[in-house]
Amino acid sequence: MKRSQLAELADDADRCVRCGLCIPLCPTWQVTRNEGQSPRGRIVAMARLADGEKPDGAAAMLDSCLGCGVCQQACPSDVPYLRMIGVAKRAAGGKNHPLVTLLARLAAASHGDLILRMLLAAGRIAARLPGIGRRSDLIGMLPRPNRARQATIAAASTSDGPPVVLFRGFGNSLDQAEQGAASQLLAACGYRIVSAPKATCCGSLLEHAAQIDAAKKAAAQNRAAFPAGAAVATTASGCAAGLNAQHPAMPAIDACQLVLNRIERLPAAQPAKRPVRIILHIPCTGQAAAGATGLLEQIPAAQVIETGAGQCCGAGGITCINHRRQGRALAEPLAEAIIAAADQHTLIACPNHPCARHIERALADKGQPQLVRHPLEIFAEQWFGPQLP
């Protein structure tokens, strides 16, 4: 570990005045009622780690943190918790689940998403074998095949509209339905989609896995890859939050918001045959997907019910692989609330794919398997019907 990183961690931890305002908001404290599983408890451990100590249990305390950032948002002392957690986890020397290690390696590799695609293809075959699919974290966590539509993802489009890079990142680059709807809607709204072939993982996955040097490298690679003057559109709120933390001067913009900003350029919506009820899960990083609600509300006869604001689903990026029991405990009440509010025609949306997959699994565990789709997919389907323009 670099001394400068530990010195910065010590300074950041010093900003905490131990007021405890963040504690009741922390999802891991809510399920354990244990100070050691709260932001304040973790910051105390971080301060000791920064001083060169190795407090007992520090690795477990820090590894179970979801990195949701709710504590940081509530903190009156502006403690930069999300900047601290990756460094502290690394200093504590915790161990990742082998799947997390594999995903982090792939995210940092130049052809990682291609290898992941091959692994997923093999995983989907394995998932058909009795008893394997439900137990496989890799299959459950990662993007599903496009069942909704055969969307094609535009690498680039010609238009004299505002230039936009559609950020693909790592895991979400495999979700054809989400990225296809995004690229086609952005093009239909008159944006000029420009490619950034050297862009890579946003770094959030690497931060979750405490691979802080690899996360910094990814940030530098992205900074060089994004063309000057183009907006960076994201379809995953976690990626948007990760990019915004790394590139505050060039903020990522929610693709839903971009479509909403130019919605008058779309052809008229198809008339609604019946009311469209949509449950929209707002992830912890929901501030980075602020356009989702407004966009879904534009669907004729849509009723949008938000859920989850301030209530973590337990995915925490890839934290739910390291801490499956905690992830399931947090997802269960959310799944129950969705089931109670949904009927057979209700659509379920979430603008962050790890959360979407995690909620799908929780619904399946309750015997109510349902797709949780990206708001852009649902919007495109309801606005245009089966064929996009």
Ligand code: SF4
């Ligand atoms: S992190 Fe902020 S809100 Fe939480 S105990 Fe410290 S100062 Fe208070």
Ligand code: SF4
């Ligand atoms: S990031 Fe989320 S899980 Fe971690 S300490 Fe803060 S509120 Fe708790």
